[in-house]
Amino acid sequence: MAQGHDIAIALRGAYLALHRRSESAFAAHGVTADQFVLLATLSRGGHALTQRELARRMSSDPSTVRAMLVLLEQRGLVGRDAHPTDARARAVALTARGERAFRQLWTASEPVREQVLGALQPDEAETFVRLLARVAHRLNPESVPVGGPTPSHSPEE
Amino acid sequence: MAQGHDIAIALRGAYLALHRRSESAFAAHGVTADQFVLLATLSRGGHALTQRELARRMSSDPSTVRAMLVLLEQRGLVGRDAHPTDARARAVALTARGERAFRQLWTASEPVREQVLGALQPDEAETFVRLLARVAHRLNPESVPVGGPTPSHSPEE
DNA sequence: TATTGTTATACTCTATAACTATA
């Protein structure tokens, strides 16, 4: 019988394995796994995001995201322009150089994604994501809704 | 269709939610979630562990574990005695005070484990742990074997 | 020779609280 502690430890173990594997995949490119997640979130976003929205989507904190953005901005991978309609906000987006870098990073991390996917049957992958989302949602209702990131649910922004 | 990236992001989201929830459960006790994992690993170990074995069991790094042990030793929660048969090694164990603290921490984190468990049906919990272990094992064969921690496999040490 | 642990070192992520500017 899997108890709460067993689940927590297994979840931790799987995440840390993923994180380490990702770190070594990105190390040669001078980028961390978390920075990759940030870049991927911007790339998937389709358009510029506010720092707050970026933090929410990557399960992070606005203040943490800011620190990461400063590093990435210094390297010219992201830009923070004035927000078109809200003078308080910043519109964060990948620069052209950031997009190029992201494509390289995506390729470099292909083996990691293949390993993850290779550990699961197609139906298991679906189940896995569903259970992960349920657990995340239970622990933090602010997180992405259970059905997964449903772009049809909330059209935009 | 869940792709590798979706799985990775979902795994990250679930872990970070668990981590934050745990941090706030432990904050009042002046202990971090990772320190709790260390204490729990010692408590579950049944006997003293070497730093290396401790690091392996908690999916961590010997050098990281040492830094954590220094902090916990200063607070009198763990002891590092000479290893009985290997003069190079240290035998790490909870002190009496550490055991008391751990029992308190265990109680303080009960709600977190209940939330995790409450998000899953009993059979789903089994499946979840199994899939997590498979993914972890694929990403890092050094980690705990798929069937779970099989103490029958390697008797001791 | 290989292994256990230490030391030094550096850096990212994390997060709170007080603050400014704007909605």
Next chain:
DNA sequence: TATAGTTATAGAGTATAACAATA
């Protein structure tokens, strides 16, 4: 009043490499 972001600050965890002692 509430929100977006900044700043200052602090600390934990992470990990590498060189090293000593022991197996």
